[in-house]
Amino acid sequence: MNRVLLLLFVASAALVACGGGGRGLVPSPSSSATPGTVTIVPPKIPIRGLIDMQDIAWHNTDNATPTPFTTSYISMFPGSFGGIVINETWADLQPTQGGAIVTTAIDNDLTEVQAYNNLSDVTQSSPVSVKLRIYAGSNAPHWAKSLPGGPVTIYRNPAGCNGLTDSCPLTVGPYWTTAYIDAWRSFQAQVAAKYDSNPSIVAVAVTSCAEQTDEPFVASTGPVSKANLVAAGLTDTLQESCLSGAMTDYAAWANTDIDFTFNSYNKLGGGLDTAFSQSVMQACRAAVGSRCVLDNHALQTPITSDPQIYVDIQAMGGLINFQTQSPQGMGCIWPETITQGIILGARAIEVWPEAKYQGFTTLTVPEVAELSGLFYSPAPASTPVPQPLPAPCSGFN
Numbered sequence: 176m177n178r179v180l181l182l183l184f185v186a187s188a189a190l191v192a193c194g195g196g197g198r199g200l201v202p203s204p205s206s207s208a209t210p211g212t213v214t215i216v217p218p219k220i221p222i223r224g225l226i227d228m229q230d231i232a233w234h235n236t237d238n239a240t241p242t243p244f245t246t247s248y249i250s251m252f253p254g255s256f257g258g259i260v261i262n263e264t265w266a267d268l269q270p271t272q273g274g275a276i277v278t279t280a281i282d283n284d285l286t287e288v289q290a291y292n293n294l295s296d297v298t299q300s301s302p303v304s305v306k307l308r309i310y311a312g313s314n315a316p317h318w319a320k321s322l323p324g325g326p327v328t329i330y331r332n333p334a335g336c337n338g339l340t341d342s343c344p345l346t347v348g349p350y351w352t353t354a355y356i357d358a359w360r361s362f363q364a365q366v367a368a369k370y371d372s373n374p375s376i377v378a379v380a381v382t383s384c385a386e387q388t389d390e391p392f393v394a395s396t397g398p399v400s401k402a403n404l405v406a407a408g409l410t411d412t413l414q415e416s417c418l419s420g421a422m423t424d425y426a427a428w429a430n431t432d433i434d435f436t437f438n439s440y441n442k443l444g445g446g447l448d449t450a451f452s453q454s455v456m457q458a459c460r461a462a463v464g465s466r467c468v469l470d471n472h473a474l475q476t477p478i479t480s481d482p483q484i485y486v487d488i489q490a491m492g493g494l495i496n497f498q499t500q501s502p503q504g505m506g507c508i509w510p511e512t513i514t515q516g517i518i519l520g521a522r523a524i525e526v527w528p529e530a531k532y533q534g535f536t537t538l539t540v541p542e543v544a545e546l547s548g549l550f551y552s553p554a555p556a557s558t559p560v561p562q563p564l565p566a567p568c569s570g571f572n
Contacts, residue, residue, distance in 0.1 A: 216430045219377040221468070221494055221522060222304050224257030224550045225513075225535075225543070228498060228525040231262065234388060235335040237313050237345045240267060244284040246291040248528040248536055249303065255540075255547040258377075258523055259288065260306045264314035269362050272318040276365045281307070285375055306434060306525075307370065308380040310389050311359065313345035319358055324349030327407045329400035331387055341397040347386050351413040359383065360424050367427035378432040378468060378496075383421040384414065390472055391418055392452060394441035401443055411443050418455055422462040434496055435459050436470040437488065438481050449483045456491055465493060472498035474524065475505040476515035477560050489519045498525035502533045506561070507568035509538070513546050514558045522550075533568045542571045 227249050230242040241262045249256045261284045268276050285305065292302040311319075313329075320326040325348040330336070336343035349355050370376050384391045395401060418440070425433050437456060439447040459467040469488045473480040474497040488495055497516045499505055505512050516524045526546075527534040535543055 216372045217374065219374065219430060219432065220304070221432055222258035222306065222377055222496070223522050224301070224524075225255060225547050226258035226260060226306060226496070226523050226525040227256055227303075227528055227535075228260045229262055230529050232529075234262075234310055234314065235331055235343065238266065238317075239314060240264065241310075244280075244287065246287055246303075250291065250294075251536060252540055252543040252547075253294070254301045255543045256303050257301060257547075257550075258306055258525075259303050260308055260380075260525065261285075261376075263307070263309050265309055265311045265319065265359075265362060266314055266316040268309065268366070270316055272316075272358070273361075276362065276369070278366075278369060281370070285373070288375055304377040305375050306378040306380060307366075307376050308389055309366065309382060310385070311350070311382050312347050312385045312387060312389075315348050315350075319355060320346055320348035322348055322352065322354045322358070324352050324407050325355075327403050329386060329395045329403060330397045332393075332396050335387065341399045345387060349407060349409075350384055350386075351409055351417045356417070356420065356424070360426075363424055364427040367425075367429075367431075371428050371430050376431060378434045379425065379428055380470075381421050381425060381433060381435040383424045384417040388472075390436045390438065391421060392436070392438035392440060394443075396441070405443060409443065414443070415440070415451060418451075419458060421455070422459055426462075432466045432468050432494065433459065433463050434468040434470050436472055436498075437484055438471065438473075439484055449487065452484060453487050456487065460491065460493065468494040468496050470496045470498070472525075473500050474498065474512060474516050474521075475500045476508060476511045476558055478515070485519055492520060494522060495520040496523045496525065497521045499527065502527055502535075503568050507533055507571065508561050509535075509542070509546055509571050510549070511558050511561050513549050514555065517549055517554045518556075518558055538571055 229244060233239045233242050241264060244261055249259060261281060263280060267280060268278065288303060288305055326346040329345050329347060330341045331343035331345055333340055380389060381391060382389045386395050387393060395404065437452050439449040440451040441447060456469055469491055471484055471488065478485050499512055513524055528536050530537050
């Protein structure tokens with residue numbers, strides 16, 4: 176049964192019985208709907224397979240605008256991708272405090288996705304679905320950064336700043352304060368009102384409390400950054416409260432998968448607390464059930480970055496996504512890395528596209544098709560640990 180027929184079949188079933196962690200039966204988000212009416216939304220099928228994460232280098236700069244969205248990467252490999260990420264920023268979507276959201280960019284991106292899915296060779300194989308990722312943190316609007324307690328100057332972690340510490344300045348708002356959280360929740364409610372019922376957007380990424388990237392648990396590690404955040408009022412208690420409240424931030428999304436990226440909690444005074452991260456995973460599942468997607472953005476083989484988080488995610492089961500390390504960071508060990516993620520339970524894995532990082536656009540059509548096929552083959556019990564390569568990214572292993 177192809178994907179389109181499957182969606183119609185599941186949608187028909189939803190008219191009889193609604194289930195799956197709150198999918199299907201929601202109050203109408205349309206402002207023109209009659210008060211008290213209910214809209215039946217067909218359950219969205221979670222993304223499966225490879226996801227084009229698009230270019231994200233832009234986010235290493237303060238107040239940056241995302242690199243323009245494109246389907247040109249996946250058009251090189253029709254039928255091999257199940258999903259694509261639309262990256263946007265809070266600053267671009269809500270430039271005025273309390274104002275209506277400006278969604279032209281998202282709408283244009285969705286039109287491009289639909290045009291790609293309408294291509295005959297794609298329609299007959301595998302249309303792609305969308306994961307929406309809206310960056311806040313250093314990409315929040317100026318008015319949000321300037322709420323009482325902000326803005327706060329931090330510095331990009333070495334991984335995003337040419338290996339340098341306390342260089343590459345960024346600014347963030349007081350994201351742990353009530354005023355900021357209220358503004359963020361109000362913004363999310365507006366976005367959800369427009370897109371929660373959109374069948375193309377099947378997942379939305381949690382970016383609450385994130386400072387430097389889209390990852391809520393990735394902390395600013397430089398000593399000056401930490402000192403500035405503490406001076407502005409941040410404490411571990413407030414940070415943990417912010418992270419624990421993230422699911423409330425996304426409560427307006429009633430039909431869409433909630434993709435939450437986890438790392439071990441990094442205490443302001445030093446040290447890791449994986450148990451706290453695990454408690455937030457459990458809270459995510461308790462809040463939205465099967466729509467909670469557990470994620471991490473450092474997949475490689477063997478797992479050397481935050482291994483306990485991968486153990487915890489695998490133990491939780493359910494919907495799991497990953498994003499690989501940069502291809503150079505994982506040594507371009509493509510099949511073993513994707514296999515590693517599948518063994519850990521991933522239904523979908525985001526991969527880097529750009530040639531400057533030796534991304535998937537440097538691979539051949541058969542190689543990408545091989546990676547895609549791994550999601551539809553029985554997962555092996557274990558993945559072989561690859562031998563060190565003779566040079567970084569020496570090719571498709």
